[in-house]
Amino acid sequence: MGVHGTMRRQPTAIGLTTTFFACLAFGISSAARAEAPLHVRIDNLIDSARTGPASNECTDAEFLRRVSLDLNGIVPSAAEARAYLNDSSPDKRTALIDRLLKHPRYARHMATTLDVMLMERRKHAHIKAPPWQKYLHDSVVADKPFNQLAREILSADSSDDKQRTRSRFLLDRAAEPHAITRDVGRIFFGRDLQCAQCHDHPLIDNYLQEDYYGLFAFFQRVSLLTPKKSKKSFLSEKADGEAVFTSVFTEEKGQTLPRLPGGLEIDDPPVAAGELYKVKPTKAKAGIPQYSRRVAFAEQATDGSNRAFNRNIANRLWAHMMGRGLVHPLDLHHPDNPPAHPELLNLLGDEFAAMNFDIKSFLRELALTKVYRRSFDVPVTANQTPDSMAQRLDELQQLLKQQEAGIAKHEAEADTARDAVLSAQQAFFEAETAHKAAAVASGAARKASAKANKTLGDSQKKLATTEQAAQVLAEALAKADEVVKQLPKDKQLAAAAKTFRDKHQKAASDIAGLKKTIETQTAAAKAAEDKAAKSQQKAAQAAAKLAECKQSLVQARGPYFHKLYAYRAVQTSAAHAKTLRKNIETLTAHAQLQRELDTAKLAATTARDELNKVQTASAQAVAESETAQAQLAAPRKIHSAAQRVVEEVRSRLQAQQPLFEQVVAAKDAAEIALAALPQDADLRSSAAKLTQLAAQLERERKQLQQRLQDADNKLTDAANALQTAEQGAAAAEQKHQDLQQTTTDVQQRLEKLVAEQQAKRSLLDTTFEQLTKEQTASFSVGPLKPLTPEQLCWSMMQATGLVAQQQKKALGGLKEPEKIDAAARAQQVEAAVNKALQKHTATFVKTFGAGAGQPQQEFFGTVDQALFFANGETVLGWLNPAGDNLIGRLQSMKDSAACAEELYLAIHTRFPTQQEVADVEQYLAGQSEKERPAALKEIAWALLSSVEFRFTR
């Protein structure tokens, strides 16, 4: 690709394949190429790049709801859903896609989609919304290629009544160059460059101030004109004005010609000074320049050669179907936010251009892809990390290393090229200053020369007059002299002749003086003229120098932009590789965490088993200990009985002791006394009695002693037995306590393990969430797409039966319906239904739409939305039974299961599960005939305000 300074039409994208150009040049459609259909190539690319598992294919019901919302902006009616779900033909999905694309709702929905994309729900200012929407609707009906639509909108002449409506994009942005620059950047190129208006973007390295002003230069000559006493405003454009900017941070000054994203600078073509305008701008008339930068933009951006333009719209249409862009957010295309699949985005952009920007065919291809049919269920991720994943990671690391080196190289090259641009720019600015000074000097010299010439001219004029007077005087003098000669005495005549002579002499002397003056002035004029010529030459030189500097600046910029774009391309690739790496890391981390969780679960289970065992053993020990304790009772009893016997005997023995001692003492005394008095019979008898008594007592004592001995022996035995039993019990108790300690230990270990498991589980949850996000972002999992306000409104009106009622009414209102074909009939019915019901969308847009002039894709939820559903009259009103609307139909059904089926088909576009049927039956059970409609309404309300209704699945 050659780099020429002032090319008007040059290939503006870097790295376009020759094939692509050839296709454009020869108009070969993609179908003619020996390649698989686009939807197959899309799937192949996605499959080859996929890192994790993908979701299964969605069900028929999910597909029906999804594709109906995406292509027609409305859910199917219960009857349509039933018919489709009961249809067993194998190609019913393709047939459905084609049916929906032919349906009049397609144009309605796409017109709305384009309107929201282009105007972002701005209030109308200069052009009313309905004609604008009609223009879009007509465009979709006519299958107008998107590039043509964009060109029409961006190049519209607001003074031409035929084009005025479509100038809304520009006029309702007050034809303000910055507003247009921002929104054209976002909406047509996917680049929100606003922050780069005053300085290079602080966060996004690749949004430069020169990028902003390159775009701005196309629009800066545009302004809004409201002629006095006119109710209309117009877009007026000048033929001059250059984009010059200064960074508020670095104070570095810059200047740029118009430049499309990804393209080179485009200079204005030469236009003769007198022919700058087709219509000269005045206070009353909008200017139309001979060469309009805006129109040039509209043509060159949309001619298929600008890849940034092509990719942006392809990405937006992709997001329309898939729920998010390959680049997301949609207006942040830059290297740090790489596409989910760079190759795929290139393919889509190129192919969309190659199929002549035909929106319908493109959407059809997207709808046919496998990726469009993914279920929203998150797939079961494999628990093991496949080795291939590790290998893939290695490869990526390798690739990244190479890319880093590449980035450094490209950065250096871009920097060098930029330095050349900066010095060329410096020279340009200097030449510009010099040129300005030379032009001023030249102007002054020209003025001085003109003045000198005028002075000279004045003198020459005066000389001529004086000479003429002198001539007349000379003639008069001669005649007077003749008369004096004839009448010499006449004094009066003599005096007159003298006067003539004096006057003539005076004139002669004046002439001499003037001639001298003229001589001087001629010299001065000559000098001034020379000076002016020299100044002019200098100015011309300065102008030439300026042109030269401009040329070299533009020439320096060519390679710079090539280097810059190459640098951005490698950055994008590296960022994409990093995303892939991150995804693999998340997958790996998730699998690892899953394994760790499993291990933790296993450890906990083992610990739990162990605890069970220990607890069983412990319980047994308790029982054993209790038994041992119980077994102590008998020996204790025996022991205490033995003790009692010993004590009793011992106490009797002790009790007998004093009597025995007294008796022995008395016997001894009696024997002593008898020895002294042997004859004393009484004494003898007493002694004998005493002896007998003592002997008896002695016997008794002996007996008692014997018994004591026996009892003592028994006691000893009992004590022994008791001790043995007690030892047994103590052992059992010890065993119990030991087991109790073990239980506590195991329990603590288990708690720790459970805590670990919980921590792992929560980490796994987080990782799972992250993984789901990443898998959704790489289109391995179907997204949950929030319905747009219009989709929500129309779907609710469909589900509640409002749409069908209006359709019936419209059909009935058709004049001679048999005379028009089905397509025309459908068109008329749709138009009538739209006319009748469209008013309701305003409420939904107000409640569910983002702010005017803000991006409209992101979901948000607010409490007033829930209040609107819960208590607002709109939706609840639609749920009042009326004729054959939803609740009206349900009312006439006696069978609760049939009610459940109708409810789920109408609202959720699917048959209910058994459980769901049971729920409905339960809800309705016990309701009296009178309460039943209210209960049906409550169920319908709950289904309408459910997540499943709010999000496309």
Place this chain on the structure above:
Amino acid sequence: MRCEYACGSVEHGIARRQFLGGLAAGSAAGIVGGLGALAQPAAAKELTSAQKRVLVVFMSGGLSQLESWDPKPKTDTGGPFRAIPTSVPGTHICELLPLTAQHMHHLAIVRSVNIHTNDHGIGRYKMVHGRPRSAAADYPHLGAVTAKALERQNSSLPGHIRISPGGGGGRSNNASYLGPKYASIVLGNGNPPQDSTRPEGLSTEADVRRNDFRRKVNERFTARRRTAETDVYTYNFEQAQQLMRQREVFDVSKEAAADHERYGKHDFGKHCLLARRLLENEITFVQVSHSNYDTHNENFNFHLEQLGEFDRSFAALVGDLADRGMLESTLIVVMSEFGRTPRINARYGRDHWGKAWSVVMGGSGVQPGAVYGATNKNGTEVSDKEVDHANLFHTYLQAVGVDSTESFQIDGRDLPIADPASSAIDDLLV
């Protein structure tokens, strides 16, 4: 792996609550939004412990600074009214504000405001958005900024409320890139939010029943797939239920008759009393308006009448906030779209005047009793310490502890909270 969200385990319950907490701190547009600092639990906790609030009283049409905060009696521009002393020695305000004068030790006057416009629309926009509107850029309203920066966790009440003197209701479109979640909910003529009462014919039991059914349906679905967005959606319904239970917060008739009497029974009095009620219930931002000060004719008669209403209600409100200890945490601002010309026109009116006028603030973070800046002798020019809407915007935010030099991060965009080329009036801040 099957999603285990539905397992109902304790640990998951906790994670879910944290998840929701995080969402509440984030923007509606995505969980990534929000002040960087707020994403950290510690910072959020600190905020709840010192929950700040902002009350803006908007003097619609353009209050005359000469008949209010910056009187110039006995000059060619001064008009017929006198200046009276206030509770701050040395500070005088117009005699039309005798009750407010007694509370000036709670308030501060900025007498050197120049916003370089005499256009209602432009002036109003600059004053409440802190930056000029351009075709290329729309900025969030002070209320939206405040509601987001001072977002209350787990509150079902809206953070940004505008009490509209006229009717109306619903949600405004004034949050720009912060997202509709922070746009003002309008209480038309002081009435509770739209759709906040159960529809007729639906009993409490039936409402509970249908909501239980809705939850059951949702639980079944979210067991298959749950996202941040589905959480926000289901949470909104719970919020709606809570808001309906708390509907009395918006019902000014629950205030004592004596208070109604004190505040004045006119609309503005009612609205000020409602504002007190809302602030007491920790609503972050409340705006009350008083209309109409656009007095091209009969400036003096109009101010005499209008300010009579204003003085009574406003003084009562300031006094109550002070008495209830709420001034430390509540910033009060009295602003207009501009002031009025010193020159008195042929119809005894004053015209639009953005060049040298006054704004009053007080409470949280503001030097009590301060007078900042000055105009010249007859009020035709700022003579000292000129400030503009951007300086004031920074000051309001810093007064309630928001670092206005920071940025919001929305969808990968770095959006300065206030005009990065400007700064706060440090001398006014405590």
